[in-house]
Amino acid sequence: MVEAAADLLAERGLQATSFGEVIEATGTSRGSIYHHFPCGKTELVEEALDLLAEKAFAPIEAHAGRDAQTIARHYVELWRSFIPGFRLRGGCVILTVTVTADSEQIIDRAAVVFRRWRERLAQLLQEGGLDERHAAGCAALIIAACEGALVFARAERSMEPFDQVAEQLRLHLATLTG
């Protein structure tokens, strides 16, 4: 049930993900959702966000321990791989939810996800040899830039703006670690 909600969130966004669609996707019934999630949509969305956030960047852990440039390159490549998967439509769910949510609870949950992503990437970069003073900022830059570039790609239905940004990030990392 949470998985179906997560898929729909990723594909269509927060407002567009209605219980009606979750029901259609899962085959379950309306009342059953409220039995498992008494707080309704907010509760379901929170769980779905956690699931998405965890799954999204699990692959990067496979590169833990390598040098900072390699980590960064794979991280950006992972973002890039999301674009065709979402058919240039969805972008990042956490971002979409953040800018559209009217519930403080959900925004707070999204904020936790963003922070976790940044802290983990900063840690990986630092372990990969990046100066401690730049690690947090550099991680924030990479994720922020990828988020923004993903939106460009979605709007223009083209990989070009994303690839331009990725190239600049590569240059920046090369400078910092060189």
Place this chain on the structure above:
Amino acid sequence: MVEAAADLLAERGLQATSFGEVIEATGTSRGSIYHHFPCGKTELVEEALDLLAEKAFAPIEAHAGRDAQTIARHYVELWRSFIPGFRLRGGCVILTVTVTADSEQIIDRAAVVFRRWRERLAQLLQEGGLDERHAAGCAALIIAACEGALVFARAERSMEPFDQVAEQLRLHLATLTG
């Protein structure tokens, strides 16, 4: 009428901006909107987007002709100034609309805005001495990173992540122009 819609869009986002609120804000009537905008909400939103896009970055033109680092610094500062104005709530309207719109027309209009922003900034940077090969990419990076960082700031209700990103952008520009 368009101005009221633009204000509401900036403050509350696409889905949250209803005709009811536009009516309340302007004092006009429901039928009157459809008289001036036969295509309804889509048409009104398109006009509002154009208005917002034009107004948002007009101030940067005052710095035209200065060196690339100065241009970039003022550009980022301009983005930063949006945060308190939107009370950390709205973020960038064009971004919000892009990720939430279900109308191809509106997304296309947003794409035009993004492209125009990038091209103008690239031009200013290049006139400010930035290498032609980096101008387009660097402009894309700056705008993408600011968009992403704005979302972080909104989610965490803090300037810190934005300022981290801004510092990295400053470093990057210093490297490219140094």
Place this chain on the structure above:
DNA sequence: GTCTATACGAAGATAGAC
């Protein structure tokens, strides 16, 4: 515990009087 039916409200859009 799971389902059906329905209440309740909001939003977009339209009709028709003036």
Place this chain on the structure above:
DNA sequence: GTCTATCTTCGTATAGAC
């Protein structure tokens, strides 16, 4: 041309049968 009243659709949430 502008306004009031209304229609339709859709989404969340709940009540109550089994």
